[in-house]
Ligand SMILES: O=P(O)(O)O[C@@H]1C[C@H](O)[C@@H](CO)O1
């Protein structure tokens with residue numbers, strides 16, 4: 001297997017774009033521009049799977065202040081993340097109100113809003129996150145959100161990494177190690193390059209605390225279309241390969257820089273890249289796939305591990321808001337500003353938080 005370069009030639013399709021121009025995806029004030037001329041000609045746009053619409057809801061009023069869109073597979077994780085962020089940024093709900101699932105009547109996805117943070121579940125696999133991304137990107141457009149940043153906070157299988165390790169994706173490849181997301185459109189295969197924001201990756205990595213009782217690493221993420229055979233497991237309902245073949249495959253992934261396997265990275269990186277939206281995928285490993293297939297860690301351990309990507313993203317968001325003067329520097333909740341000097345260095349190094 002070879003990693004393709006992911007440029008328009010190797011993708012072999014005119015829809016793969018190397019450089020997306022700013023004015024194609026942003027209005028001068030930074031608000032999201034859609035690369036679909038049909039939408040602005042429509043009387044209203046029904047965001048069917050979110051149970052929201054541009055005709056039925058005042059989307060600017062409801063979502064205009066959103067800066068961070070955080071997504072992960074399960075409704076419970078995203079509800080917990082919303083509560084966690086509420087404490088972190090000291091967000092107070094109006095008296096007598098509580099956090100509500102904004103999309104409860106979609107019966108598809110769950111969505112919570114905490115100030116400038118949206119916390120949304122995406123279900124399992126490419127098609128599910130793909131539909132969500134279309135509608136969330138359109139939501140950003142209708143709400144006139146400015147330069148939003150997207151995070152996926154997920155789980156994965158590690159390649160040569162212990163359970164509980166946090167992996168920040170540098171690249172996303174499919175099960176053939178192609179650096180593109182391939183989708184049939186009007187009877188043609190369209191290949192969209194997968195690309196994460198390098199600066200964002202660097203900033204996140206720098207926010208890993210040496211005192212964290214787990215490792216935070218970066219590397220290539222393989223995105224599979226299946227949990228079992230698609231990830232070379234021996235324990236699916238079917239298996240037509242040997243353990244030796246499985247191990248050869250996993251070793252070849254490792255040799256190609258793949259550090260984890262999950263099921264959304266290609267779609268997530270390709271569609272955010274297509275929309276000109278900065279994005280990062282941060283997952284915790286639930287096991288080392290070089291040592292087994294079954295997820296055996298006890299529920300309490302898995303629950304603790306799942307929080308680790310949230311802590312990293314929480315640090316990023318909190319520090320962003322602190323730098324923007326939107327929350328106080330002495331901070332709230334459990335993510336203390338342990339090392340302001342280090343944060344300053346991160347900023348100087350990457351000239352971020354613009
Ligand atoms: O974000 P989550 O934990 O849902 O992502 C991974 C990839 C699949 O959707 C799922 C498989 O168990 O977990």
Ligand SMILES: O=c1cc[nH]c(=O)[nH]1
Nearest residue numbers: 155156157261262263
């Ligand atoms: O092995 C794993 C664990 C979580 N999610 C995956 O897709 N694979």
